[in-house]
Amino acid sequence: MNGKHITKLGFQGPAIGLALSAAVRREAAGLSRSDILDELRAVQAEPQAYTAGGVYAELAAQLLSSRGAAQAPASAELRPSPLPYGVWGAELIDQGARDQMDMAMRLPISRAGALMPDAHVGYGLPIGGVLATEDAVIPYGVGVDIGCSMMLSVLPLAPGDLNTEEARSLLLRHTRFGAGVGFEKRDRHDHPVLHESTWREQPLLRHLFDKAEAQIGSSGSGNHFVEFGTFTLTERDPELGGGELDAGEYLAVLSHSGSRGFGAQVAGHFTGVAQKRWPALDKAAQKLAWLPLGSEEGESYWQAMNLAGRYALANHDLIHARLARALGVRPLVQVQNSHNLAWKQQVGGRELIVHRKGATPAEAGRLGLIPGSMADPGYLVRGRGNAGALQSASHGAGRQLGRKAAERTLAKKDVQAYLKDRGITLIGGGIDEAPQAYKRIEDVIARQRDLVDLVGEFRPRVVRMDTGHEDV
């Protein structure tokens, strides 16, 4: 098997090398030359069927992205039909989210995409959507809560070392919830992110600094939470604490938080700028308006987005530091990951902008956190670097019922019974965040075993959330 056989099939550019190395591996596995050529023709004919894994995944991803480039018009004109993309757990995903992803894959700047099993409808790109674009960033491809993220601290304490009442009072004292909520001046905590010069580099950032300073270390509203629970490590993991953490059960803190009012205003501002930039863009795609990287607006968004990403992680840092300090301990290990952000990433040999809107980065070996609901387990996972999923996984269980539908259909007593069955103590929390409003996390995890491996499990015990429209 050599390069000539490959080029004769019509492979071009970086695809030649990828096809050749796959062919060599198949040869080593004992296949005949004609069988391998048949396989390569099949990959060529239908690359989307091979992106999920196996020897041909990288080649398939490369073919898909180069075809995207060949088809890309240089204007706001949409493709007549969406580029193909991988879907994990299709039977768990509603048609509305599929339609939104189809629309995203018709953008002229789109090159590759994937839909995670927790996907549901959002603004523009669906939550659970992963989209790779070329030289452009889509504010609503990242979402309103820029840098929304997860953090886990495993503490040097046994689960029984903290009783429910103490956990409740620590959460009440050291966390702040609610839209618009920040800290009073005397309770504020400092963080290096507030001292970055970036804040002075854009009028918008200068304007938002005071709000950011007041709200740092707070949790906000909606699906955000801070909780104490039991973390179970199945076996030592080389990626976790350098492989030093013993298997067993620990008291742990898990939080879900974002970039608060600061990130929301950055998102709102640049979404407006992007939509004005493409007045001729099809109305149905308006919320997917993009900013070219290299343009002043595009670079400004990129800078503000990344600052909001660091700010969101700083929120977690302060929350965990305050709780650990109150307990008089230092965490044994900490893990954090953003799940609403865009990254520059190599896809099929090219640098693309990978938007993850409610999707966990899952490069090979990278740790991430996938929470369930206020009463269901969350998982510490290790990425498998699946090329077809653009190295991503779900960011949670995903909504099954919209907020209004949950308030309409779920009964308070059923939610209370669900919590009681699992021994959960809840502070705040609205009916719209009820466990029954979410897909079963076990189902969602089962659909992505080719995207992540499970490293540990977190079972919530005392949970704080914002108070919804209707309390539980």
Add this chain to the structure above:
DNA sequence: ATGTAC
């Protein structure tokens, strides 16, 4: 998700 209000 945010906390203002085509």
